[in-house]
Amino acid sequence: MLNKITVAVDAMGGDNAPGEIVKGAVDAVSRSSEIKVVLVGLESAIKDELSKYKYNPEQIEIIHATEIIHTGEHPAQTIRSKKDSSIVVGMKLVKNKQADALVSAGNSGALLVGGQIIVGRIKGIDRAPLAPLVPTSKGVSLLIDCGANVDARPAHLLQFAKMGSIYMENVIGIENPRVAIVNIGVEEEKGNALVRETYPLLKEMKDINFIGSIEARDIPTGYADVIVCEAFVGNVILKLYEGMGTLFMGTLKNVLKSSLKSKLGAMLIMKPLKNSFKKFSSEEHGGAPLLGLNGLVVKTHGSSKAKEVSNSILQCVTFCEQRISDKIKESLFENEV
């Protein structure tokens, strides 16, 4: 078991738990022998699901947790009161170095709060941003921060820029990632107070490739690899991405079944259509890491199915192999931010 990356997985979190979560875990261990998954949650329920599959038993372990944090429960309160919940137990595994990472499709707020108070931030990091990948016409960009830490200060955004650069370079493999700050125009004097104050500081940072402002219309074009913003704006961008995708796909589906002629046309284009639009699916990109913690927490969509869970687990392997947390720590000495 030595040298394996250990990923705790919240078996009870999300709309499709535990079925799809366990399926994703089995899939992940079948794809990589470098990994060990610890499924955290109700043992009997997890065993029932596991009994459906064949897998290397040395790669999957169960840790029993009796409670579940549901969607809608108050994050801070529930993290404190449900000490035997799958999220809290999973986070403690990370905190105590019994696991390298936790993957969960559960209550977002609880993950954000728990990440900060149970796993804890790297010393010197002021805020742990949630940094999902968003699809673009060129590939993916990292949107940092989309968490719950609203009303950020310039120093936070500088740390986001640096952490985002480290992630994109080492996990996604983009050399010298282009960093931009979300703004309402490209000129340096544009923006709200936060952006106007942060912009010159980003420009001065020697160890990131800062390319200036990015207007929201250029996010889908892949104009930047790391898109820095405070969490309120990031959350709006992320959710509008989802909402617009749903609106367009819904409209398109209605067109394709609107008449016999359309249905015939749909048959002819369905295969390339699915291939091209696959990149917009959240399943393809795994979950969103919470960066800057003493260990890795990855949040997947509440609606995650096995594929997203599996991809998220494998993403943790790259994260750990590339020693991202160490690199973030080292960067704190380089930058006095």
Next chain:
Amino acid sequence: MLNKITVAVDAMGGDNAPGEIVKGAVDAVSRSSEIKVVLVGLESAIKDELSKYKYNPEQIEIIHATEIIHTGEHPAQTIRSKKDSSIVVGMKLVKNKQADALVSAGNSGALLVGGQIIVGRIKGIDRAPLAPLVPTSKGVSLLIDCGANVDARPAHLLQFAKMGSIYMENVIGIENPRVAIVNIGVEEEKGNALVRETYPLLKEMKDINFIGSIEARDIPTGYADVIVCEAFVGNVILKLYEGMGTLFMGTLKNVLKSSLKSKLGAMLIMKPLKNSFKKFSSEEHGGAPLLGLNGLVVKTHGSSKAKEVSNSILQCVTFCEQRISDKIKESLFENEV
């Protein structure tokens, strides 16, 4: 000429001026006899364009203006220095009640600044928001504010909510429009400082139909008719709408021409496809009004063609006939905001 609504049109603004602008003006007067258009700009250029069409000469007038404010020029400086520009001359017509409205596809910043300092705000209105309509699966919603007045205060957002309601009810014809504030969750305690402070005040307002928070993913579903936010967030939403539309349509176009089979499929679905996606086109909805001024200023896209110009001119007629500015003034007495 009595009782006609007079709309000044900046003949020199936008990528397609003066050709498409003049064409749009001619189209508008052909569609409504209730309207008079004053084309503002270089007389010779306007005359050249007008000579291509037949129209009722009583409905179109030219006012010569020798200067043009170009894209990229500094808004505040150029408004002050180019006193004989089509934008400044057009705005003075509105200020002096020689025109009821100005439509322009020109420099956005100059329109926002000029609106405030030349046309002037209604007494009691603290900020004049730019309020475009965005397409949704149900129709359109008003996104208020998308202008340049970032870092708004709660009192500003309350005025936006009220002005937006008046606009949607009277210009678009939606009874008791649903007003929501952009937030990162639906619970009242969610949000940044501005939203948390504004939410209870909106809830107390008796003469709007406040339905609470709206997450960005629900904007495209048409969950609310009036979407209140400060300008930085509004700008991000508006531009991401455009960017996502372009990404999606680009991907779809590539699919439809990817093979002979796809091209055949494309032929079968092209007609319903165009019909369904027409609603996402900015041309259909006319321009974005700058609300709360002593007269109407409507900003159309820089890339406006005749159809958008024509729709924007007709939109001004409804705005003026419905006495929107008066209704906004009256609302200031009802609400002590």
